[in-house]
Amino acid sequence: MVDALRRRGITDEAVLTAMDAVPRHFFLDKAFEEHAYEDKPFPIGNQQTISQPFTVAYQTSLLEVQPRDKVLEIGTGSGYQAAILAALKARVYTVERQEALYLQAKDLLAEMGFSGVRCLFRDGSKGLPEYAPYDKIIVTAGAPVVPEPLREQLAIGGILVIPVGEEVQYMYKITRVSETEYKEEMLDAFRFVPFLEGVRRK
Numbered sequence: 606m607v608d609a610l611r612r613r614g615i616t617d618e619a620v621l622t623a624m625d626a627v628p629r630h631f632f633l634d635k636a637f638e639e640h641a642y643e644d645k646p647f648p649i650g651n652q653q654t655i656s657q658p659f660t661v662a663y664q665t666s667l668l669e670v671q672p673r674d675k676v677l678e679i680g681t682g683s684g685y686q687a688a689i690l691a692a693l694k695a696r697v698y699t700v701e702r703q704e705a706l707y708l709q710a711k712d713l714l715a716e717m718g719f720s721g722v723r724c725l726f727r728d729g730s731k732g733l734p735e736y737a738p739y740d741k742i743i744v745t746a747g748a749p750v751v752p753e754p755l756r757e758q759l760a761i762g763g764i765l766v767i768p769v770g771e772e773v774q775y776m777y778k779i780t781r782v783s784e785t786e787y788k789e790e791m792l793d794a795f796r797f798v799p800f801l802e803g804v805r806r807k
């Protein structure tokens with residue numbers, strides 16, 4: 606899998622090492638287990654998907670994660686992206702709006718020894734103000750616009766990586782330069798499952 610990521614242009618060695626270390630097959634349904642190391646997304650139930658490895662590598666590289674960074678992820682899904690962030694030694698807070706996925710990912714991450722990852726059942730469109738500010742914020746669902754609370758919850762110098770758009774999303778890397786200034790870069794096109802407001806109980 607890591608060789609395929611290198612061929613597609615991922616060069617961040619720390620990210621590649623983390624992706625080599627975390628077994629992706631644990632995060633997939635048994636039915637897809639033998640395909641876990643192919644560069645493809647897979648269904649994880651509740652109309653959601655685990656992002657394809659290239660997308661995880663791409664977003665994680667943009668975050669420039671440093672050990673001990675406080676990182677907020679919106680869209681826990683399977684928990685795979687959160688595990689990659691934890692493998693990079695970040696302090697991870699991850700938020701999921703679907704209770705069934707939240708419960709499953711929370712148990713799996715604990716069983717796998719990622720006990721430092723804090724999982725929360727929450728609508729992430731308001732961010733997670735009680736632990737703000739964050740050094741990094743990553744959104745793994747396609748948002749029509751950048752939710753204002755996420756910008757506000759970035760530390761100065763912090764980075765927000767978010768796919769923005771309706772049908773197709775463009776990856777945005779937003780850096781908080783000062784209290785009032787943000788630098789925005791629009792990057793490549795992707796297709797994510799939609800970012801939705803409100804929570805869904807089991």
Ligand code: SAH
Pocket residue numbers: 653654655656679680681682683684685686687700701702703706727728729730745746798799800801802803
């Ligand atoms: N990072 C995940 C990708 C899961 S797909 C992984 O590694 O598997 C995106 C997830 O975002 C879905 O589980 C979806 O339910 C969730 N999501 C969408 N909108 C959300 C919101 N407003 N708050 C929290 N989670 C959200």
